[in-house]
Amino acid sequence: MALILDADRVLIGRKFEEDYVVVVDEEEGKIIDIIERFESELTHIPVKSFPSGSILIPGLNDTHTHLAQYGTNLSKPGVYHFESRAELLDFIRDYIRNHQRKVYIFLGYDENRWRDEKTLTKKELDAISRDVPIIVRRVCGHKAVLNSKAIEMVGEVEGLDAGTGIAVEELPLKLSVYFPPSRQEIEEGILKAQEEALSQGITSITDITRPMHFRVYQKLHREGKLKLKVNVILYEEDMEAVSLAGFEYFFGDEHLRFSGIKIFLDGSVGAGTAAFFPDRGILTKTDEELKGLLKMATDRNLQIAAHAIGERAINQFLNVFESLFSENPLRHRIEHYEFPLPEDLDRTARLGIPVSVQPNFVHLLCHEGQMYTRKLPSEVVRRCNPYRTMEEKGIHYAFGSDNMPMDVRMMIKGAVEHPVESERLSLPEALYRFSTAGALFSFEEGIKGEIKQGQRADIVVMDEETLEPLMVMVDGEIIGE
Numbered sequence: 001m002a003l004i005l006d007a008d009r010v011l012i013g014r015k016f017e018e019d020y021v022v023v024v025d026e027e028e029g030k031i032i033d034i035i036e037r038f039e040s041e042l043t044h045i046p047v048k049s050f051p052s053g054s055i056l057i058p059g060l061n062d063t064h065t066h067l068a069q070y071g072t073n074l075s076k077p078g079v080y081h082f083e084s085r086a087e088l089l090d091f092i093r094d095y096i097r098n099h100q101r102k103v104y105i106f107l108g109y110d111e112n113r114w115r116d117e118k119t120l121t122k123k124e125l126d127a128i129s130r131d132v133p134i135i136v137r138r139v140c141g142h143k144a145v146l147n148s149k150a151i152e153m154v155g156e157v158e159g160l161d162a163g164t165g166i167a168v169e170e171l172p173l174k175l176s177v178y179f180p181p182s183r184q185e186i187e188e189g190i191l192k193a194q195e196e197a198l199s200q201g202i203t204s205i206t207d208i209t210r211p212m213h214f215r216v217y218q219k220l221h222r223e224g225k226l227k228l229k230v231n232v233i234l235y236e237e238d239m240e241a242v243s244l245a246g247f248e249y250f251f252g253d254e255h256l257r258f259s260g261i262k263i264f265l266d267g268s269v270g271a272g273t274a275a276f277f278p279d280r281g282i283l284t285k286t287d288e289e290l291k292g293l294l295k296m297a298t299d300r301n302l303q304i305a306a307h308a309i310g311e312r313a314i315n316q317f318l319n320v321f322e323s324l325f326s327e328n329p330l331r332h333r334i335e336h337y338e339f340p341l342p343e344d345l346d347r348t349a350r351l352g353i354p355v356s357v358q359p360n361f362v363h364l365l366c367h368e369g370q371m372y373t374r375k376l377p378s379e380v381v382r383r384c385n386p387y388r389t390m391e392e393k394g395i396h397y398a399f400g401s402d403n404m405p406m407d408v409r410m411m412i413k414g415a416v417e418h419p420v421e422s423e424r425l426s427l428p429e430a431l432y433r434f435s436t437a438g439a440l441f442s443f444e445e446g447i448k449g450e451i452k453q454g455q456r457a458d459i460v461v462m463d464e465e466t467l468e469p470l471m472v473m474v475d476g477e478i479i480g481e
Contacts, residue, residue, distance in 0.1 A: 001026050004040050004047040005471075007056035007461050012451050014432040021047070022056060024457040029475030031455050050461050050470055057431050058449050059203030059458030059474065060408060061438030064335055064356040064400025067197065067205055067230075068213035071189025072181045073107055080108035080139055084116045085124070092136070093128045103133045103150070103179050110139045112270070112371045120145050122165025135179075137172050139404065140268035144172035154178055168271055169264070169284065176210060186216045194228050198480055200408040201460035201469040204229040204448065206356075206400065206441060208262045208305065208335075211238060221256045227474055229458070231257045231442040233305050236264075236293070248301035249330060250443045254456065259442055260303030262335070263293055266313035269338075269365075269375055275312035276339070276380065283316060290320045294332065298325075304332040305356075311339045311383075318347050328352040333441060336361075337397070339383050345393045354441055355397040357385055359414030359430070360407060367419045387415055387433075388423045398437035399430075408434070409467045427464070 004023050009016040012034070021040045023032040040047055050056075077095055082088040088109060096104055111118045125134045125147035133150035137143070146154070146165045154160070157178075160167040171178060181189075190213070197205065207213070207230055214234065220226040232252075234242060239261050251258045264284050267273025275281040285293070297304045308314045314337060321332065328351060337355040340348065348355065365372045366384045373381050390397055399411055415430040425433070439449030448456040457476040462469045472480035 002032060002045045004043070004045050005050075005056055005459065005461065006037065006040065006047050007050040007054040008052060009055050009464070010034070010451055011055060011057040011428055011431055011435070013436070014429050016055065016428050022451060022459065024459070024473070024476050026457075026476040029457050029477070031451065031453055031457050031459075033453055034451060048471075053464050054461050054470055055464045056451065056459060056461045058435040058451055058455075059460055059472070060201045060434050061204040061398065061449060062197070062202050062401050062406060062434075063206045063398045063438045063441050064358065064402050065205045065207050065406065066209065066403050067193045067207045067228075067406075068186060068190050068209045068216065069176055070403040070406070071191070071193030072176065072186050074189055074192055075185065076105050076107050078108045079106045079136065080110055080113075082109070082113070084114050085111070085118075085120060086116055088114075088120075088136075089124055089128065092125075092134065096129060096132065096134070101132075103135070103153075105175065105179065106134075106136045108139045109136055110270070112374070122147055122151070122163075125165065135175070137175060138270060140270040141172055142268040142273055143168050143271035144175070146171075168273055169267055173264075176212070180212065183212070183216055186213055187220065190216060190220060191225065194226070197228060197406060198472055198474075199469070200406070201462060201472055202228070202406070202408065203458040203460070203472065203474050204231070204438065206231040206233060206259070206438075208233045208235075210235070211241070214258075217256055226255055227479060229255050229448070229474075231259055233259055233262050233303075235262050239296070239300075239302070242302065243300045249303045254444075254447065257442055260305060260330075261297055262305045262307065263290075265290070265306055265308045265317060266310050268309060269372060274310035274338075275316075276310040276376075277312050281310055281312070283313060285316075287316065287320055290316065291324060294320060294324055297332070298330060301330065303330045305335050306333070307335045309336045309338045311341050311344070311380075314340050315344055318344055318351065318353070321351060321353065322347065325351075331441065331443070335400075338385055339380055340386070341383075345386070345389060345395065349393045349395045352396070355390070355395060356400040356441065357387070357397050358402050358404070359385065359387075359399055359411045360401055360404060361385070361414070362418055363410050363414035382420055384420075385418070386420070386423050387418060387425050391425070391429070396437065396440060397433065398441060399434040412467060
């Protein structure tokens with residue numbers, strides 16, 4: 001059955017167009033046509049009209065999430081909101097007193113919000129308890145603090161200082177591996193997180209995740225419970241298993257695909273591990289190691305998603321990539337790409353490397369008085385997420401939240417209210433980067449992501465001022481309004 005969707009304006013490409021309506025086939029789940037509004041009055045097709053100020057856009061595509069992990073973590077206490085170390089420690093003490101757990105994991109602390117002492121170590125956690133394992137992970141996910149019992153439980157781990165209890169990279173990034181949840185917990189978490197994403201108009205995601213989560217996604221897909229369109233990327237340690245199983249990029253269907261492997265080239269600014277010139281932070285791979293990974297992935301038809309925040313990590317990826325390849329058919333991509341050097345912007349465009357960026361980081365971290373401006377030199381901060389320059393250079397980039405947080409309004413605000421005025425995007429440009437642009441990352445640009453005849457009817461109508469969804473449609477089915 002056909003249905004006409006009539007909003008004030010329609011996002012076609014990177015511009016809002018007026019006086020057009022969109023015709024969808026609800027059964028086929030596709031867009032039939034885009035016609036002028038007066039033509040809709042000449043048909044017998046039912047019309048669904050939206051109020052003044054409404055905009056119709058393609059379904060939003062979050063190109064960098066950890067949705068399954070985020071959903072599973074919803075059952076764990078979050079501690080981001082505390083504004084002092086004392087408040088955090090009091091909360092942990094009370095929580096342990098009132099809840100029975102084998103392992104106590106607290107997520108999201110941010111010492112930059114604290115009014116008092118800015119450090120957290122094993123000493124403070126041991127003062128709460130040495131009898132039960134306690135782990136407190138920083139908001140960036142690249143740093144955690146363990147008490148003595150937790151250190152005893154995990155043993156020797158790369159990046160863990162048993163003296164201070166501070167762990168960077170390996171353990172905090174793999175908490176779900178060291179302390180795995182049950183399949184039931186994962187399933188419940190994915191369904192909760194899916195509901196949260198869809199309620200904001202996000203209809204497609206890339207989930208950088210673990211095999212245990214991928215299995216649950218498959219179960220939900222078989223049972224018809226997976227409403228989101230999910231592109232899965234696994235981690236470097238999964239490459240051998242993926243290759244032995246015969247997986248290659250673009251494996252799957254429109255609701256659940258597999259693309260490739262994520263690798264880390266540096267850490268985060270908050271943890272002090274993002275790599276900047278001359279020698280700030282850490283590079284997690286040598287050039288030869290990175291070269292070997294890129295060659296191996298390419299030989300096996302796997303896409304690489306390389307985490308690179310600092311300029312030195314971005315530069316390393318481009319240097320190694322350019323030494324190996326002159327084109328990029330697998331669309332090897334860079335994640336974050338927060339502080340590129342000016343000359344590396346040109347190279348990124350020339351080499352055809354897609355980039356997933358996080359405008360929510362701009363909103364939360366790049367403005368005066370926020371964490372980046374306190375930790376980094378001003379000339380580096382000015383290069384933070386240069387969206388307008390990336391537009392002008394012709395870089396293919398798209399928005400991803402990293403679940404930090406998955407907040408549509410915050411992400412759009414980060415792009416249109418960039419602290420460097422010359423780097424700001426317009427609203428339609430930002431929405432394009434949050435919808436249409438993402439399809440290329442999963443090789444689906446001919447399938448979804450545009451308001452165009454023959455594309456999947458993944459459509460969101462929202463209020464232009466508040467960005468509050470008025471309707472969410474996936475494959476022609478209205479699943480929220």
